[in-house]
Amino acid sequence: MLQTLPQHLQIAKVLHSELEKVEVIFSRQLESDLAFVNELTEHVDRYRGKMLRPTLLLLTAMAVEGDPCDGAAISARHRTIATVLEMIHMATLVHDDVLDEADFRRRGATISALRGNEMAVMLGDYLISNAFHLCSTEGESSLNELIGSVTNTVCEGELLQLSNRENLDLSIETYFEILRRKTAVLVGACCRLGSVISNAPDEVVDAADRFGSNLGIAFQIQDDLLDLLGDRDTVGKSTGRDFDTGKLTLPILLYLESASPSQRERVLGVFEARDESALRRLLVESGAVASAYAQAEQLVEDAKHELRVFPASSGRELLYSLADAVVTRSS
C-alpha cells in the first residue's frame, strides 16, 4: 500500500525487516502443544493483510527518531507491542466474521464459514487472550492498562454499532461515535504506543495519537465506500456486507441529511428492499459518495497536519504517504 520514493528506500527496508520480525513473534506466541490449534492459527495467517497497525507503530517510532534512522530506532518492546495490536485487530476480524456472516475475506474462506460460528468465537478468544498475555510479558503493566482500556472502547463501539443496525434514524453524530470507538481509538493507540515506547515528549505522543485517530476514521469511511462501490475480486473480501447487515454508512447518512421527504422515502425503500445497485446509483448521482470521500480526504489532511511536531525525516515522509494511501487504495 506504500509508494516509496528512492530517498526513503533505506527506511522502507528497515520497516520491511521489522514487520517480518513481528510476523515471527506473532506465530511464536500462538504456538500451541495441540496440533489442532496450530492448524487453526495457521489458517488465521491468511487473514493477514496490510499490517497497517504494526506499520503505524513502527513508522511512528522511526519518525520520533528522525534522520538518520536505522534499525536501532526499533526496540524489542516496539516489536512486541506491534504484534499485540495486530493480534487484537485479527481477533476483531475473526469475531466480525461471526457478526457479519461475511463469506469471504482476503480472498480466503473465513473461519466461521469453514468451521462454524462456534470455532470462530473460540479462535477469536484465543487471539485476544494471547494478545494480552504477550503484552504482559513486557513486565510493564501500564502497557496492559492502556491497551485494555482501548479494547474496552473498541467493544463498546462494536456494541453501539450492533444496537444501531437497521436503525434508519441513525444520526451522523452517532455514526462518527461508532467509528471513533470501533476503529479510531485502536489506530490512535498504535501511534501513541510507537511514540511512548520511544520516550517521545507528551506533545508528540498526543499528536501521534490524533494522527492515528483521524487516519482510522478515514480508513473506515474508505472501507465503507469500497463495500458499497468495489467489486469482490478487487477488494478481496465480500462487498455489500454493510448493506446485507442493515448497516447505514456515511454516504447514505449524508444523502438523508439533505433529502426531501420524498427522496428520504425513496432511499429508505431501496435500502430496505436491499436493492444494492439502485442504492449505489442514487448515492453516486446525488453526490453523497463524493461528499463522503471528501470527508475522508479532509480527515487525512487533518491527520497529516498533526505530524508537524515531528522532525522532518524519511519516517515522517512515509507516514505522509501511508496516510494518502488510506483514501486512494482500492482494496
Place this chain on the structure above:
Amino acid sequence: MLQTLPQHLQIAKVLHSELEKVEVIFSRQLESDLAFVNELTEHVDRYRGKMLRPTLLLLTAMAVEGDPCDGAAISARHRTIATVLEMIHMATLVHDDVLDEADFRRRGATISALRGNEMAVMLGDYLISNAFHLCSTEGESSLNELIGSVTNTVCEGELLQLSNRENLDLSIETYFEILRRKTAVLVGACCRLGSVISNAPDEVVDAADRFGSNLGIAFQIQDDLLDLLGDRDTVGKSTGRDFDTGKLTLPILLYLESASPSQRERVLGVFEARDESALRRLLVESGAVASAYAQAEQLVEDAKHELRVFPASSGRELLYSLADAVVTRSS
C-alpha cells in the same frame, strides 16, 4: 451451596461481605458512558450464580491466614483479582451460549437468545477486555501474565472440545485433557492466586493450585451428570445440551470402555438418534453413571487431601465443605 457450622459463622460472614465487595467492583468496572452497554451488562448480572471462583480465591486467602481470621486477611488485591476471575468466567458463559445454543441459563433468557449471537460475541469480548483491564490496574504485570497464560489454556480446551464434538472415538484421556484445560486450570488459578497474594510459601501455593484443579474437574463431571440426569427447573439452565451438541461425557465414555461390540453399537445408536431417555436409562442401569460419580467423589477427596499443608482453621473447614458441596449439589 455452603453448609456452615456454628463455629465457622464468623468467617462465613466475612466471606459474604467480601463477595459483596467483589460484586461492587464487578459492576463498577463494567460501567460505561453508553446507557445501552449498561443495560446489556445489567442483564449479565443475571448470569451470576455461585460465585465459585471468587469464593475459592477468598477462602484460600483466609485459609493461608489461619485462625483467628478477620477481614484483614483479604486485601484490595484479593478482591480485584477475584473479580477478574469471575469476569473471565462470565465471559466464557456468554460465549458458551453462542457455542451450545442453550436457551436457558440460570433461569433467565440468554444474551444470545435475546439479542442474537452477534451481541453475545461482542458482550463476551467486552467482559474479557474489562477483565484484563481491571487486572492491569493492580500494576503488577506478573498477575496479567499468569492470568493470560491461564486463559490461553482455557481457550485451547474449548477448541479441543469443539474439535471433538461428535467424535464417537473420543478417549477418556482426551476427555480429561479437555476438562483440565477448560476448567481445572482456571479454578486452580483461583486458589493459586488467593495464596500467592497472601504471600504463602511455594509449597502451600502449589497445593492450593492442585486443590482447585481437582475440584474443577470434579465440578465439571458433576455438571455433565446434572446435564444428563437433572431437570431444567432444578438445575436452572437447559439440560440435555451436551447431548444436543454431540458432546460425549464421562458416563458414556466409561460405558463404552467396557462395552461389548453389540453394546457399543447400541449406545452409539441411541446417542446418534438423540434418544435422551434411552441413553439415560442405559447409563444408569449399566452403572456408568455411578462410576462417573465415584470418580468425581475421588477427585474431591484428592483435592481435600492437598489442604493438609494448610493450618487447621475455619477457613480450611469451609474449603472442605465447599469441596463436598461440588459433588452433592443438584444445581
